[in-house]
Amino acid sequence: MGQAASTVQSVSPEQREVEKEASSLGALPMLRRAFSKLADPETKAVPRENLLQCFNIVYKGQSDASNIPKLFPVLLDHFGSSIVDQFFMPAEGQITWIEFVRGYNRCCTRMSASVSLNMLLRVLRSTVGRANVPINLEFESDDTDCKVNGSLLPSDVLLLLLMCWSMSWDCRSLKHSERKVSLSPPNLNHLVLSAITSCAEIDSGLNVWDGDFSSSEIQIPAGKFVTWVLSTVPCLSDCLSQFFHARLQNQATAGDELAPSNSSVEDVSLTTECDNDILTHGRAWAIGLTQRSTINEEISEVCFPRGKEGMDERLLYRSSAHGKGLNRFWSHVEGYNGPLLILIAASSGQTHEGSSVVTKWVIGALTNQGFENKDLFYGSSGCLYAISPVFHVFPPSGKEKNFVYSHLHPARRVYEPHPKPVGIAFGGTMGNERIFIDEDFARVTVRHHAIDKTYQHGPLLPDQGFLAIEGLISEVEVWGLGGHVAKKVQESYKKREELFTEQRRKVDLKTFASWEDSPENMMMDMMSDPNAVRREDR
Template sequence: MCWVMAWSGLAPRVSGGEEGGKGEPVLLPDVSHLVLSALVSAGAVADDEGVWGWEVSGAGKGVSVQEFTSWVISTVPGLGNCLSRYVQDRFRSSEVDPAKESSVSTGNTTFDTSDAYLLTRGRAWSISLSVRNTLSEKFLSASVIGMDTEDLLYSENVDAGRKWGIGVLTEDGFENKDTFYGSSGFLCATYPIFRMLLPSGKEKNIMYCHLHTQLKTYEATPKPLGLAFGGSIGNERIFIDEDFSKVTVRHHAVDKTYQNGSLIPNQGYLPVAASILDFEVWGLGGQTTKRQQDIFKKREDIFSGQRRKIDLAAFGNWEDSPEKMMMDMVSDPNKARREER
């Protein structure tokens, strides 16, 4: 119901046409991960093996109003604004064209099964309810019309059985460094239950990105190669190896950057290592960020080209250079030479 209210206000702006068109079904996103999150928070479902294969529609579970309110405030605070936002959108719509009657028909509804990405419309909506920054509107729009494929930077998918999903939302790009950096970030569990972990404010180990460069130097204590989020070097909250083949998730006790909470069911205190089956990277900075990135890339290409060029004139006359004399001596050390001064 809350998503339909959000959809009714957003659909006309993203489509530019009539809302609630006749004959066009309202595609309801899959929000089972949100329902499970509320049930787990209230203790109606155990946060362990019981979440796998859970059928929300036939479960017959429920939570009290107090428990549900507590879950909303801690996990998806934006859910409480859906009604007020809907009313505001209705007023704006009537002010633009008072004679036009707009209504939302949900008689022809169906669940959307067309999501082709890990970041489904239902998960995008969940994130939009949890974050309080400029990206909230971006994720809300994605929950209505789906993710824009132009924003997909990288994708890797492998079909498998039981899987759990985690995600990271940062405001900084990947930079090859040997220390943690970043200004702000969020960790989230996306499947089978939803959970958003905000920054704690105690430390700033937002993200870590370190890979080998072409110019290798000696390191007495080599730093880990890969991507990491939270924790510290050697005890990262989330660590992805350089081949993007394995991920290690550690207990929140080792991390002071992000809030407490488990990212996977039955996580426990020991590090959990798993193979990466699906991987997606989305760039949601918009056209302004894209232009800045293109300018930076163009500048780097120019610098790289300049480093590859060798100005022979700067070395003077090769025939008179000491380098040529040494090369000739190495090629034939017994050859008699006369040095002209």
């Protein structure tokens, strides 16, 4: 007992405090294992070089890729050192146990999204500064919740997004290390343009349809950029803490060698295989950043698939592969009771200064439930998305609940004095929908947000006026985000429907064994004397 008491007394109040905070996060056992593998047995401290190796990301992609800035590989070379110096602040190149735990708490403790974003911007400034690239970001104090001043260039925003993408990819590759898939960073221009159009004062020289802002000197105020992140892609601020935890978790469970904790980003054919999808890796990641529910985990399988089959099992319908039209669509989504993401790629013509220009765009809608054949609006929640060329999200406004409308032709043709529209719609009211897809999947109509009280206001297309825009549909995709359970339920539903259909086609000949009970005899009797008194109808 005396020895136990002396052991407890040997723990300083500072150590007890940091361990208590780490224990509340459920990370203390993991940190002990990671520290024991990283620390020098003699000094009982972690050398700075070991932590650098733990948090380092090595880029081995094509440096001449059109969507990757030349500065990006250089940025990643300094990323690990920025992480170590930002959170551990090693004294004389050694990190003690208390400093190790405090560094974890500083990055991964429960905090507001604004504080997490503040830390992320500090890491960006430190990393870019180490690469000898100027950036106009200033912090009023060393407090993590202080105000951020200055501004960002579009190129700075792109570097930040690519850095966050790399951290998200790294977490995913470490989680599924048994089937590691390397991906090159995707095209994220739609997110950069979203930040520009939401935060900056745009002159007439920026053409969002072109998407080229590489040489743009547009100033994006830091304060407005923070507001844009928190309102549009709030999960972006979580990328740093998730990466931090995943790297230490991997170190705790890995062998004695430090090499496996290093990750490399490489170009592989899987990236180009998905180029024909509307839901590219970059678009899927952007949509995932807007959701903090289980949908985020499901759509991450599209961003960072463990194989091509991981994407195919979530793709329920694609018009180019399964056929256009509401009936073909319905045969693939019926019975799926889970969140669904529907994407529409279309084009429309615009007349400007006497010349006609055809523009291509992508919009989408996320529903929290499957589609139903109804002649009125239904649903409990959902979001609309402007995806390309500019990304925006429009969550529920809370005023109305006209989330989804999906109506097929009735099975029996009956006279309807006021027939209901046949097609799929989101928001607005009957006959005045915010998004309406016709039954042939040939045209989509996008109306002004003023007619919609279900989803928040905002343009689904750049330069969208008050008049309705009619686009020619080139592709429609539906992705199931309800997990394996929803997929199995749909498969059971389809098997049951196929069984019922097969049973209806069969005729039980035993019931017509005699001529008296045969349908042919009954038809002959009716034709010969239709007014004759007969037995009761059966």
